[in-house]
Amino acid sequence: MSDNVIEKGSPEGIEPYDGPAGGWGALKAVAKALREQMNTVSGGKLLLRNNQPHGFDCPGCAWPDPKHTSTFEFCENGAKAVSWEATKKRATPAVFAQHTVSDMLTWTDRDIENLGRLTHPMAYDAASDTYVEIGWDQAFTKIAAHLNALPDPNMAEFYTSGRASNEAAFLYQLFVRAYGTNNFPDCSNMCHEATSVGLPQSIGIGKGTVSLEDFDHADMILSIGHNPGTNHPRMMRTLREASLRGAPIIVLNPLKERALERFADPQAPVEMATFSATPIASAYHQLKVGGDAAALKGIMKAVLALDAADLAAGGPGTLDRAFIAEHTNGFEALKTDLETTDWADIETVCGLPRSVLEDTARKYCAAKSVIVCYGMGVTQHRRGTENVQQIANLLLLRGNFGKPGAGICPLRGHSNVQGDRTVGIDEKAPAALREGIKRVFGFDPPVAKGHDAVESIEAISEGHSKVLIALGGNLAVAMSDPLTTFAAMRKLDLAVHIATKPNRSHLLVGKETLLLPCLGRTELDRQAKGAQSVTVEDSMSMVHASTGRLPPPSREVRSEPAIVAGIAKAVLGTRHGIDWDGMIADYDLIRDKIEGVFPVAFKDYNMRIKEPGGFRLPLAPTERKWLTPSGKAEFRLFPGIYEDPRLTDPKVLTLTTLRSHDQYNTTIYGLDDRYRGIFGRRDVVFLNADDLAAQGLQAGDLVDVEAEPEAGEAPYPGAVLRNQTIVAYNIPRGSAGAYYPEANILIPLSHQDKHSGTPGYKSVPVRISPVTRAA
Ligand SMILES: Nc1nc2c(c(=O)[nH]1)N[C@H]1C(S)=C(S)[C@@H](COP(=O)(O)OP(=O)(O)OC[C@H]3O[C@@H](n4cnc5c(=O)[nH]c(N)nc54)[C@H](O)[C@@H]3O)O[C@H]1N2
Ligand SMILES: Nc1nc2c(c(=O)[nH]1)N[C@H]1C(S)=C(S)[C@@H](COP(=O)(O)OP(=O)(O)OC[C@H]3O[C@@H](n4cnc5c(=O)[nH]c(N)nc54)[C@H](O)[C@@H]3O)O[C@H]1N2
Ligand SMILES: [Mo]
Numbered sequence: 173m174s175d176n177v178i179e180k181g182s183p184e185g186i187e188p189y190d191g192p193a194g195g196w197g198a199l200k201a202v203a204k205a206l207r208e209q210m211n212t213v214s215g216g217k218l219l220l221r222n223n224q225p226h227g228f229d230c231p232g233c234a235w236p237d238p239k240h241t242s243t244f245e246f247c248e249n250g251a252k253a254v255s256w257e258a259t260k261k262r263a264t265p266a267v268f269a270q271h272t273v274s275d276m277l278t279w280t281d282r283d284i285e286n287l288g289r290l291t292h293p294m295a296y297d298a299a300s301d302t303y304v305e306i307g308w309d310q311a312f313t314k315i316a317a318h319l320n321a322l323p324d325p326n327m328a329e330f331y332t333s334g335r336a337s338n339e340a341a342f343l344y345q346l347f348v349r350a351y352g353t354n355n356f357p358d359c360s361n362m363c364h365e366a367t368s369v370g371l372p373q374s375i376g377i378g379k380g381t382v383s384l385e386d387f388d389h390a391d392m393i394l395s396i397g398h399n400p401g402t403n404h405p406r407m408m409r410t411l412r413e414a415s416l417r418g419a420p421i422i423v424l425n426p427l428k429e430r431a432l433e434r435f436a437d438p439q440a441p442v443e444m445a446t447f448s449a450t451p452i453a454s455a456y457h458q459l460k461v462g463g464d465a466a467a468l469k470g471i472m473k474a475v476l477a478l479d480a481a482d483l484a485a486g487g488p489g490t491l492d493r494a495f496i497a498e499h500t501n502g503f504e505a506l507k508t509d510l511e512t513t514d515w516a517d518i519e520t521v522c523g524l525p526r527s528v529l530e531d532t533a534r535k536y537c538a539a540k541s542v543i544v545c546y547g548m549g550v551t552q553h554r555r556g557t558e559n560v561q562q563i564a565n566l567l568l569l570r571g572n573f574g575k576p577g578a579g580i581c582p583l584r585g586h587s588n589v590q591g592d593r594t595v596g597i598d599e600k601a602p603a604a605l606r607e608g609i610k611r612v613f614g615f616d617p618p619v620a621k622g623h624d625a626v627e628s629i630e631a632i633s634e635g636h637s638k639v640l641i642a643l644g645g646n647l648a649v650a651m652s653d654p655l656t657t658f659a660a661m662r663k664l665d666l667a668v669h670i671a672t673k674p675n676r677s678h679l680l681v682g683k684e685t686l687l688l689p690c691l692g693r694t695e696l697d698r699q700a701k702g703a704q705s706v707t708v709e710d711s712m713s714m715v716h717a718s719t720g721r722l723p724p725p726s727r728e729v730r731s732e733p734a735i736v737a738g739i740a741k742a743v744l745g746t747r748h749g750i751d752w753d754g755m756i757a758d759y760d761l762i763r764d765k766i767e768g769v770f771p772v773a774f775k776d777y778n779m780r781i782k783e784p785g786g787f788r789l790p791l792a793p794t795e796r797k798w799l800t801p802s803g804k805a806e807f808r809l810f811p812g813i814y815e816d817p818r819l820t821d822p823k824v825l826t827l828t829t830l831r832s833h834d835q836y837n838t839t840i841y842g843l844d845d846r847y848r849g850i851f852g853r854r855d856v857v858f859l860n861a862d863d864l865a866a867q868g869l870q871a872g873d874l875v876d877v878e879a880e881p882e883a884g885e886a887p888y889p890g891a892v893l894r895n896q897t898i899v900a901y902n903i904p905r906g907s908a909g910a911y912y913p914e915a916n917i918l919i920p921l922s923h924q925d926k927h928s929g930t931p932g933y934k935s936v937p938v939r940i941s942p943v944t945r946a947a
Contacts, residue, residue: 176428177849178861178900183872185852186899192449193401193431193847194408198248198438205252205841209259218258218694218722219251226784228693229718231257231335232836234584234711235404236384237785247405248438249833252841257692258722261288263674265305268294272301277679281649281913282840285673290689291726296681303687308730311668311686312742318639318666318684319743325352325618329628329637332358332597333645334586335693337706337718339762340732341588343755344643345596346765347740350615350748354622355637356599359645360589361625363548365928366556367582368593374564374808376799379590381579381791382543383712387414389577391539394532395453396424396464396563397549397934398583401431401847402833407583408435412450420454420535425549426461426828426907427858430847455532461826461907462819462935463522464550465810467529468562470518473510474526474533475569490537495571499796502807506565509809517813523904541577542567549828551582552934555815557927561808568805574796584711585837587693591709594773594789595766599624608769615748624929625651626921633660640682641668641739643732644690646838648677652919652931655890670735675838689729695720697731700757704731707763707781709789715774716786733759817883818937822906824880825863827936829912829919838913850899857893857940858901858909871900873942877910879918880937888920895943908938 175188191197202219210218232253267287273296276284293311294303306314319328330348332341345356360368368378375381387393387410400407412435415421423432433456436449443449459467479490496503515526522529536542544567550559563580572578584590596605599622606617623631625647631637633656640647640661651657661667664682671678672692678685691697697704697720705719730738737752744750755762760778767774773789780787792798798805818824831837832845832854843852850856857877864870875898879891893915903909912933923932 175849176902178902179871183897183899185850187849187851189430189847189849192434192436194438195436195444195447195449197846201248201846202251205255209255209261219254226719228720229587229708229716230254231587231693233404233406234587234590235406236710236712236714238384249402249405249836253836254694256836256839256841257672258694259288261286262291262725263287263289264291265294268303273303273679273681274301277676280840281676281838282842284679285675285839287674289672289725290674290687290729292689292728294687296685306686308738311688312738314684314686315641315666315668315739316742319351322638326355326622327637328353328639328641329355329357329623329632331625331628331640331642331645331647332356332592333643334359334589334592336592336643336732337588337708338591338595338715338766339706339759340643340736341592341597342595342762342766343733343736343740346609346613346750347736347744349601349609349617350613350740350744350750352618354599354601354618354620355628356597356622357625357628357647358592358597359586359625359650360593361929362650362931362933363585363589364551364582365624365930366551366560366925369928370557370560370808371564371580373800373806374561375573375580375793375805376797377792379713379791380581380711381573381793382581383788384410386543386577386579390414390419390541390543391577392419392535392542393421394424394536394542394544395421395432396544396546398545398547399429399431399831400583401429401435402831403547404583409437409439411435411452412437415450415452415454420539421452422532422535423453423456424459424464424467425456426458426904427848427909428456428458428902432456457524457528457532458902458904460521460523460904461828462553462815463524464559465555465562465815466518466521466813467524468566469510469513469810469813470515470522470524470526470529471533471536472506472562472566472569473513473515473518474530475537476507476510478533478537491569492571496568499571499798500568500805500807501802505809506807513813521813523906536566537570541575542570542572543577543579543581545581545583547583549934552930552932553815554923554925554932554935555810556925556930556932558808558810562810564805565807568807573793573805579794582711588708590711590713591707591715594709595770605769612765612768613748613750626924626929626931629657629660629921632663635663638665640664640666641670642677643670643736646675646677648680649675649838649913649916652916652923652933653921654916656921670732688735689726690735691720691724691729691731693718693720695722695724699731699734699759704759705781706759707786713789713791714786715781715789717781733762815935816937818880823939824937825859825906825908825940827877827908827910827915827918827938828934829915829936830909832911853897854911854914855896856899856910857896858899858903859940860903860905860907861900862905864898864900867940869898869940869942871898873898875940875942877915877918878939878941879920880939891918891920893917908940
């Protein structure tokens with residue numbers, strides 16, 4: 173039973189956690205969340221409707237629901253997400269009148285959101301430096317005046333965070349394209365964009381290929397760079413079942429995440445009563461931060477060696493030769509690339525010995541069907557796209573697509589981030605989408621690629637873009653480089669935030685700033701033709717309905733589709749003759765239009781969502797069909813082995829930015845990170861004990877963490893995370909960790925994957941230096 177904290181009790185708030193993930197600790201945390209935000213009885217009843225066939229879709233994560241949900245799908249962090257949204261607290265106009273915006277900017281992120289739900293449309297009043305109430309119509313008129321005064325529609329940015337339903341997102345993209353731009357920065361650009369760009373080149377589709385049932389048939393599961401105990405807790409039951417069935421689960425992660433070591437299922441009575449737990453990982457390999465491509469190349473190199481040895485011994489080889497010949501291109505180039513990559517370099521970069529990678533390759537070859545799951549530890553790198561493609565390569569070598577129990581499983585972030593992209597939130601405006609819009613709505617949408625998230629901030633910062641509309645999220649805080657990003661926000665002529673709760677992005681006011689309060693998933697959405705449901709798509713391409721039941725936080729709060737339609741009507745007038753009012757009265761009509769634009773994927777949309785559990789969108793690779801230009805799956809190369817040349821200097825550490833167990837992205841529920849042994853604070857940096865000794869530092873010391881500039885560049889002024897307390901932690905040498913979003917100060921906008929635009933949040937070159945205190 174290993175603890176991750178190396179020096180116990182030092183500093184304050186650092187206490188090793190040696191229990192399993194889940195278990196009684198999780199139940200206690202739920203009780204606390206309900207007590208702090210809600211009435212405990214109504215909260216408990218509400219949770220029973222979470223991810224049930226006729227309930228609401230949990231806003232927590234995008235993990236799918238079991239087919240016949242019959243029991244309460246328990247999830248600690250789902251409970252926190254729901255109670256945070258369904259809180260009793262209210263940010264009313266009277267509350268805003270008590271605090272100037274300048275004052276609120278000095279608060280923590282947690283305190284800003286903890287004001288509670290927004291209840292009225294609000295406008296920033298510069299004279300009093302406060303937000304004051306404004307009427308809906310007045311707000312829409314203001315937005316129309318700004319947007320219609322811009323000389324070019326490409327001077328406005330339309331952000332989306334991935335909680336928006338299919339209906340809201342579809343109307344939003346329709347409005348924005350009718351207005352005339354493809355500027356669709358979205359949270360996906362900071363998240364799984366490396367998947368959305370990398371996988372279409374490899375397998376012809378930018379999504380995962382497995383279903384929940386595939387996990388019942390997998391002979392091996394490889395888990396790379398994701399932390400399901402915190403971020404996809406309902407996945408733990410699936411992993412637990414696979415483990416109990418004896419399927420090897422191999423983990424590649426620099427940190428020993430407790431849930432991947434052992435997990436106590438709060439719904440398993442014996443496990444709970446006996447305080448026991450199920451081991452999850454059969455092998456846990458702590459590779460260096462940023463070492464994924466090297467490790468994957470090593471595993472593939474070993475697979476090729478096993479294949480050669482088997483052939484030499486008269487066997488059939490370990491590769492799926494028939495699959496490679498019939499379904500793929502580029503195998504020879506990959507083989508040459510692997511042959512010319514040295515074992516010594518692989519070991520240095522990933523920090524794992526060759527024997528570990530060879531052992532993983534042996535297990536991989538022994539398994540008939542393999543699933544690889546991965547998350548932000550893979551995508552948020554300067555070579556995120558190529559990292560993802562190495563995973564696809566590994567699976568292609570043994571035909572691990574289009575058969576039961578096999579495939580690729582990117583763990584998506586926000587609960588509907590995948591659906592938003594499906595229905596058109598895409599700065600690239602694919603031809604099929606444009607043709608569909610033309611067919612159904614009769615206008616030609618813009619063709620030119622619009623801005624992604626980083627590009628939108630650059631455009632605002634340079635003064636090219638003047639208006640930002642945000643459908644949810646906390647763009648300024650989620651984005652890298654707050655020095656540039658915060659300043660950019662203040663340059664806007666108009667910022668509009670459609671939101672459930674106040675956050676820091678809302679306080680970085682421009683010339684005019686509006687806050688428009690919207691309903692959350694849990695709430696009753698009543699329109700002219702009665703109560704409405706929305707639909708969402710999970711990580712496994714299942715589309716299903718979500719119906720909220722709670723009373724809205726105030727009578728002034730509107731649904732996201734209604735707000736988008738209100739803006740659209742004010743901006744476009746009768747342009748293109750789109751029946752905004754009709755669609756808002758009855759969301760079935762929105763879904764009819766979605767079906768019109770995407771007739772194959774959404775065939776009989778309104779009928780099929782009536783089925784409990786919904787329906788699955790078509791996924792060509794599951795039928796071994798490849799929607800690539802060549803019609804085949806492609807092996808794609810990762811050039812070289814280093815992600816970043818700065819990392820060859822031993823004094824430069826690679827910092828990864830982490831989510832605690834008590835946060836949802838920029839929403840900080842509390843200050844504990846229970847499984848990692850951190851309590852009541854977030855101002856820490858996780859470091860390896862040998863790295864500390866080499867610099868004469870020890871646990872509890874205060875350090876500044878400073879961004880290392882690129883070779884030949886001047887230091888980034890101000891890019892320092894000051895006064896962090898050192899935690900001596902079980903993390904590989906050369907790697908370091910700190911919390912997101914605090915550590916975003918260390919990441920310049922340019923530190924990103926050039927293919928997908930994803931910021932390199934998980935591999936930031938830094939130096940640490942002791943804080944010198946005045947005597
Ligand atoms: N409760 C909760 N649920 C959430 C969220 C939340 O914040 N809170 N966020 C949602 C969103 S938007 C997303 S995208 C997902 C995120 O879910 P995850 O993909 O799990 O994201 P992270 O927690 O950022 O980090 C993932 C893991 O990557 C590991 N890691 C760090 N660097 C590297 C590396 O270089 N290589 C490898 N192999 N591993 C590395 C870390 O140790 C950590 O275990 O979760 C979603 N669900
Ligand atoms: N350093 C670092 N930075 C990162 C990451 C990282 O791992 N490290 N992760 C990145 C990732 S994966 C992501 S996805 C982004 C997240 O970026 P965002 O999606 O922009 O951020 P969130 O924190 O999820 O947004 C929270 C806000 O959403 C609003 N909100 C909540 N629910 C609703 C709703 O139902 N409707 C509406 N309209 N608004 C709602 C609330 O006002 C809340 O304050 O951050 C990225 N930034
Ligand atoms: Mo995400």
